[in-house]
Amino acid sequence: MTKLVAMVSMDLSCNQITGNISSIIGTFESLSYLNLSKNLFQGDIPQSFGQLKGLEKLDLSYNNLSGEIPKSLGALPYLNYLNLSFNDLSGEIPSGGPFANFTRKSFLGNEALCGNPIFGVPPCTSPSSRGLKVKQLLLKYIVPIIASFIIFASLVIMLRRHPRCNIHILGLPITLPSVDYRMISYHELCCGTNNFCESNLLGTGGFGSVYKGTLSDGTIVAVKVLNLQLQGAFKSFDVECMVLRAIRHRNLVKVISTCSNPEFRALVLQYMSNGSLEKWLYSHNYCLNLVQRVSIMVDVALALDYLHNGQSEPVVHCDLKPNNILLDEDMVAHVGDFGIAKILIENKDVTQTKTLGTIGYIAPEFGFEGRVSTKSDIYSYGIILLEMITRKKPTDDMFVGELAIRQWILSLPYKMEVVDDGLLRIEDGRDVIFMQTILSSIFELGLRCSEELPDQRLDIKDVVAKVNKIKLALLGNRNRGI
Template sequence: MGKLNVLQMVDLSWNQIRGSIPSIIGTFQSLNRLDLSNNIFVGHIPQSFSDLKGLEYLDLSYNRLSGTIPKSLEKLRYLNYLNFSFNKLSGEIPSGGPFVNFTDQSFLENGVLCGRSNFGVPPCKAHSKRKSNMAFHWLKYILPAIASTTILLGLILLWKQYHKRKASLPSSYEKSPLTEHKMVSYQELRLATNDFCGSNLIGVGSFGSVYKGLLSDGTVVAIKVLNLQMEGASKSFDAECKVLRTIRHRNLVKVITTCSSPEVRALVLQYMSNGSLEKWLYSHNYCLSILQRVSMLIDIASALEYLHHGQEETVVHCDVKPGNVLLDEDMVAHVADFGLAKILAKNKDATQTRTIGTVGYAAPEYGSTGTVSRSGDVYSFGIMLLEIMARKKPTDEMFAGGVTLRQWVNVSIPDNVLEVVDADLLSIEEGRDMYATESMLMSILEIGLRCSEVAAEDRMDIKDVVPKLKKIKLALQE
C-alpha cells in the first residue's frame, strides 16, 4: 500500500482488524477519506495523520484506541467530518483548526476527555494537560516500527481476503444501503420522525419506543428512542451500544449510528419493512409456509451461532423471542434488541445478572439464579421454534393450568404431531405428501424440544442446530 502514490480513499471499516494503526498511512499525501471504524484497533492515533493535508473525512469510531488526540490534527484544514466516538481516548480535545466546527457527536463514549464545553466534556486542568502531553511525547518514540510493518502486511492480506469474500457474499448482504455510518443530530431525528409523531410509531419496547424515520439523504430508518425516565433505560442503551459496536452479521439488525444528547438517547437502525415475526405469526392476514418458517429459523440460529461462537468475546442476547426478530423486504429474519445482552469474558461460560428476560422464553436457570449463558439463548430459541410451528405463545391461556408449551408438544410426539402444529400451516401444505410433511414437522419439533431441555447441559449447541435445519430446508425444496 505504501507504493500507492495517488490513493484517495481507504475504507477498512466493519472488519475485525486488530493491533495498532500503522503510522505509514500518514504518508498517503493524496488521501482525502480514511475510514477504519468498527474494528479492534488499539494504541494511539498516529501523529503522522497530521501530514494528510488533503484529508476531508476521518472515522476511527468503535475501536479500542487510547491516549490523547494529537493536537497536530489541527493542521488538517480541509477536515470536515471527524468521528472518534466509542474508544478509550483521554486528555484534551484540540480546539483549533477544523475542531472549531466539531461537536460532542464526534467524541461520544470515550475515556476521560476534557476541553471546550460544546464537546460535551468538562474543562481541562492545566497540570493534566502537561502530564498528558509529556506522556504522549515519550510514547510516540517508543512505538516500534517493526510492529507497524507487521500490521501493514496484515492489512494487505486482509484487503485481499476482503475482495475474495466480497465476491461470494449473498445478494441481500451486498445491497444493504447502510455502509455509511454518519452522525445524526437530535434535530435531524426530530425532522425525520415529524417531531416523533404518533403516526410514525412502529413499536413500543421494554425501555422506549421505535419510530420510522426518513433522514435528509432519503434513507428510511428505524429510530429507537429510550425513555430515560424508566429504570434501566440508560443501562439498556449502553448494553446495546457495547454489543452493536463489535458485531456484524447479515441476520442481525444493523446500527447506523447513535444519538446521545441531554434531550434524548436513540439508536438509528436499519429499517425492516416487513415488521416483526410476531406480527406475521398472529395476524389473520398472513400465513407462513413450512419453508418460510424453517428459513427464518435458520436465519435466527445463524445469528445466535455468530454471537456465541463467531467472535473473540461471546455475546448472549438474553431475550430471544418473535417480537425481537424483524423481517426485511425479502423476508430474511434479523435478530434485534440487544438491550439485555451480556458479553461474556474470555474463557467464561456464564455470568450472573439481575436483569430479567421475557416470561415464557427465559431459561429456568435464568429466572431462578440469574445465570446467563449461551445455553439460555438456546432454550429461548427452542421455545420460539415450538411457538413458530404451533402458533401458540408460551403464555397462552391454555397453558395456565401448569402444562407448558414444551410439555404440550412433547406428549404429542410422535403420534399426534399434526394436532399441535398450526392448522393454517397444514391447509397451505395440502399439495404435499402428508406422510413426508408429518415426518419433517416431527424433525423440526424435535429440534425445539432438544433445545428447550430443562437442564442446561442437556440442550443442543446452536452450532449443531444450523446444519440440521438446513438439511430439513433442502428436503422441503425438493
C-alpha cells in the same frame, strides 16, 4: 462429485472450506440453488458457472474471491438472486440479462468493481494495466485513510454545530460503503420522524419506542428512542451500543449511528420493511408457509452462531422472541434488541444477572437463578421453533401451573394434531408423509433445544446443521414438485 449425474440444490455455506471453487459445479445444468457463502474460497469465479442454465439463486458472499465477474453469468435466463458481496472482485459488473434487476446489495465490499452507478460503484474507464493497479492501490489503502480523516474532521465540526447531540459512529470496518458512515444530528432525527410523531411509531419495548424515519438523503431508518425515565434505560442503551459496535452479520439488525445528549438517547437502525415475526405469526392479514418459517429459523440460528462463536467473547442475547426477530424486504430474518445482552468475559461460560428476559422464553436457570449462558439462547430458540409450528404463544392462557408449551407437546401421542391449521392449509397438496416427517423433525429439534437442563441442550453449531438439513429437504422436494 464427478460421479453425480444431476443436482438441484447445493448449500455449503458457513464452513471453513478453502481453495478454489471447483469448475465441475458448472457441469450440473439442473442446479437451481447454489450457496457457497461464508467460507474461505479464493481465486476466480469459474467461467463454467455460465453453463448453469437452470440457476435461480447464487450466493458467493463473504469469501476471498478475486478476478472479474464472468460475463457468462449475464446469459443465465432464470437467475433472480445474486450475492457476491464482501470479496475482492475487480473489473466491470455486467449490465445485461439478469444483472439489470440486481442492486448494490449484490456487490457490497468489493472496492475494485466498476460499472453502472446504480450498483454503488464508479464508472469504468480504460486505463493501462499499470494505471488500473495504481487505481486499485489507491482504492484499497490511500482513499480509506483520507476518508477516515475527513470523517473525523466532519465529526468535530458536527459536534460544534450541534452541542446538544453527541454523535457516536460505531466501529464499522472502513471498507464498507459510505452509507455506513452516517453522522446524524438530533435535528435531522426530529425532522425525519416529524418530531417523533405517533403516526411514525413502529412499536414500543421495555426501555423505549421505535419510530420510522427518513434521513435527509431519503434513507428510511428505524429510530429507537430510549425512555430515560425508566430505570435501567441508560444501562440498556450503553449495553446495546457496546454489543452492536463490535458485531456485523447479515442476520443481525445493523446500527447506522447513535445520538445522545443529557436529555436524549437514540439508536438509528436499519429499517425492516416487513416488521416482526410476531406480526407474521399472529396477524390475520399475513401468513408464512413452511419453507418461509424454516428459512427464518435458519437465519436466526446463523445469527446466534455468530454471537456465540464469532467473537473473542461470546454474546448472549438474553431476550430472543418473535418480537425481536425482524424481517427485511426479502423476508430475511434479523435478530435485534440487544438491550439486556450479556458478554461472557474472562473465559466464563456462565454469568449472573438480575435483569430478566420475557416470560415464556427465558430458560429455567435464567428465570430462577439469574444464570446466563449461551444455552439460555438455545432454550429460547427451541421455544420459538415450537411456537412457529403450533402458532401458540408460550404465554397463552392454556399454559398454567406446571403445563408449559414444551410439556404440552411432550404429552401428546400424535403431535400433528397441534400443527397450525393455517400452515396445513398452505401446504395442502404436498406429500402427506413427507410433510409429517419434516414437522416431526422440527418438533424434535424444538424439544431438544428447550431441555430443562442446560447441558442437555444442543450446541448452536449442531442446531445450524439440523435446521439447514430440514430446509434443504424442503427445497429439494419443492423443486421436484412434491
